[in-house]
Amino acid sequence: MKWSDKGHELDGYGEKIVQSFRDKGEKIYIFGAGLIGEEYRPLFERQGCFAGYIDNDRRKQESGVNRACVVSFEEYCNKKMGGFIMITADEKNIPSIKEQLSRAGLKEQTDFYTYTDFMNSVYPVLSVYFYDQFYVRQAQICLTERCSLKCRDCAHGCYAVGADSQDMSLEMAKESADSFFDKVDLIKEFVLIGGEPFLYRDLDQIIVYIGEKYRKKMINFAITTNGTIMLEQKILDLCRKYDVLIRISNYSAELKYLEKKYAKLKEELEKNKIMYILGGSDYYWMDYGFKTVDRGGKAEDLIPVFDKCRTSCREIRGNRYYYCVMARSVSDNLGFGLGEDDYLDFNRIKKEDKKVLLEFEMGYSDKGYLDMCNHCNGADAVNYPIPAAKQIH
Numbered sequence: 335m336k337w338s339d340k341g342h343e344l345d346g347y348g349e350k351i352v353q354s355f356r357d358k359g360e361k362i363y364i365f366g367a368g369l370i371g372e373e374y375r376p377l378f379e380r381q382g383c384f385a386g387y388i389d390n391d392r393r394k395q396e397s398g399v400n401r402a403c404v405v406s407f408e409e410y411c412n413k414k415m416g417g418f419i420m421i422t423a424d425e426k427n428i429p430s431i432k433e434q435l436s437r438a439g440l441k442e443q444t445d446f447y448t449y450t451d452f453m454n455s456v457y458p459v460l461s462v463y464f465y466d467q468f469y470v471r472q473a474q475i476c477l478t479e480r481c482s483l484k485c486r487d488c489a490h491g492c493y494a495v496g497a498d499s500q501d502m503s504l505e506m507a508k509e510s511a512d513s514f515f516d517k518v519d520l521i522k523e524f525v526l527i528g529g530e531p532f533l534y535r536d537l538d539q540i541i542v543y544i545g546e547k548y549r550k551k552m553i554n555f556a557i558t559t560n561g562t563i564m565l566e567q568k569i570l571d572l573c574r575k576y577d578v579l580i581r582i583s584n585y586s587a588e589l590k591y592l593e594k595k596y597a598k599l600k601e602e603l604e605k606n607k608i609m610y611i612l613g614g615s616d617y618y619w620m621d622y623g624f625k626t627v628d629r630g631g632k633a634e635d636l637i638p639v640f641d642k643c644r645t646s647c648r649e650i651r652g653n654r655y656y657y658c659v660m661a662r663s664v665s666d667n668l669g670f671g672l673g674e675d676d677y678l679d680f681n682r683i684k685k686e687d688k689k690v691l692l693e694f695e696m697g698y699s700d701k702g703y704l705d706m707c708n709h710c711n712g713a714d715a716v717n718y719p720i721p722a723a724k725q726i727h
């Protein structure tokens with residue numbers, strides 16, 4: 335979307351959301367006391383608006399979940415408990431829950447929301463317009479573009495980066511974190527990525543720097559790895575100290591030898607009491623088409639591509655806040671040289687310009703698209719499956 339009234343694009347919508355939130359007693363219930371609910375609960379608890387869970391499971395109603403109260407939907411209705419309801423459940427169960435809520439006279443997009451709708455379109459707005467806090471779902475610092483694997487279809491183009499290429503300097507990594515957290519009040523997941531971040535020489539120092547200064551502003555502090563490198567004890571100790579989540583991408587469907595590496599890594603992480611998530615083994619990736627797509631470069635064609643995409647992968651690089659980490663990294667790593675101005679300059683935004691920051695987060699910009707959208711399948715990439723983690727030998 336192209337900015338036409340910068341800083342006020344969402345005023346009408348924001349006021350409507352705030353009014354509705356006030357009318358409902360400034361509370362949020364999570365319908366579904368499972369893993370997804372537990373993932374989002376800390377956000378609402380931080381802002382003091384978590385009212386509890388609603389769940390159809392009798393056992394959860396009796397025992398509660400991690401000291402949170404769980405009520406049945408009948409009790410919720412009988413006691414007229416109010417609040418926004420955010421549904422967190424597996425995709426297959428969402429339609430029946432929606433039906434249950436609708437039968438009781440509640441309206442979707444007014445009284446209840448799916449968690450994707452709520453977290454994409456309501457919560458960030460509520461956070462700025464009601465709490466005066468700029469909330470970001472996910473942002474990353476790309477410490478190095480070097481990688482221990484050479485995936486032919488890497489969406490960051492890391493296969494084209496030589497082993498001798500320069501990593502981000504420690505000073506710039508610190509500046510990136512400072513610049514980001516000067517503007518951001520709360521983030522669901524802040525991630526150190528690569529390439530392969532465990533190749534980064536100063537990883538210990540950047541974990542300490544960010545952990546000491548900014549851990550309180552994050553729900554999750556994560557490092558995403560391909561699992562090929564065993565961690566030194568000092569890194570394990572720091573991950574434990576700062577409660578770092580290790581996300582392990584799982585490429586064992588293509589690279590069988592990785593199964594043993596993952597097993598060893600899991601053992602180390604468990605021994606050191608570090609949280610980790612090993613992804614499901616990917617057989618397919620989506621092809622963003624960066625090497626083949628050319629849409630002709632007209633703004634009127636690229637704005638809808640960008641608007642439909644809504645990627646969640648922001649990147650902070652010094653004072654530059656990029657909407658799409660793939661666009662930035664592929665342009666740099668594959669030599670497109672595009673998107674020179676496709677970022678928000680945090681040095682030119684005042685801390686109090688939270689509405690401008692929110693608008694950028696929601697997809698507004700001066701042009702309304704990124705140059706790299708011209709060479710990208712965007713949201714349609716799901717229709718172009720390619721084998722995952724095929725290596726260039």
Ligand code: SF4
Pocket residue numbers: 481482483484485487488489490491492493528529530560
């Ligand atoms: S997809 Fe991941 S593991 Fe593969 S080259 Fe890219 S950064 Fe490395």
Ligand code: SF4
Pocket residue numbers: 622639640643644645658660661704706707710711712713
């Ligand atoms: S369309 Fe492609 S380049 Fe554009 S924002 Fe989406 S993923 Fe990034």
